[in-house]
Amino acid sequence: DQQVKQNSPSLSVQEGRISILNCDYTNSMFDYFLWYKKYPAEGPTFLISISSIKDKNEDGRFTVFLNKSAKHLSLHIVPSQPGDSAVYFCAARRGAQKLVFGQGTRLTINP
């Protein structure tokens, strides 16, 4: 049972435009959501998170939106830069400790 889903395996965006990565979840008990970025042969890097009591969190070029009624979250990157090209994982947790990851979306930023 895939509790966290990223339905787009890949996304291509022009440099300078907005990248929007989407994530859906099925477990309404999740109370914290995170986005990680991963380059090949490296561990995931924590990007940004949001608690279920909020609907938006912003950090520089990265903004995460949470729609609890739709069980949907999204990561917006604006403006997109070539260094943003990586695989992005959405993750969710209930209470302490256990993270459930989505399948990942490969983002490619084109010059």
Add this chain to the structure above:
Amino acid sequence: DTEVTQTPKHLVMGMTNKKSLKCEQHMGHRAMYWYKQKAKKPPELMFVYSYEKLSINESVPSRFSPECPNSSLLNLHLHALQPEDSALYLCASSQVTVAGAFFGPGTRLTVL
């Protein structure tokens, strides 16, 4: 110090070998994790240690044996692995009450 370190970076072992993966963090985090990641797949949780005690074992085969000697160190002992165990093994840590986990760079394991 805001990083998780893992050694070795790469490991090649035979099916009869015994080896260990090591992980270290000095951020004062009291939760530490082992994840396994296969190519083009998300990380899969294997074990969670909380305050140096094993709190979650995700039905991992006994050929993988975790150990948490102290709050900064986490080991994964490997014995009699199978070729299908070849993967990137990731260590992570977090504050127990804060959700964001920091990952190490991983150990790329190849079992021949």
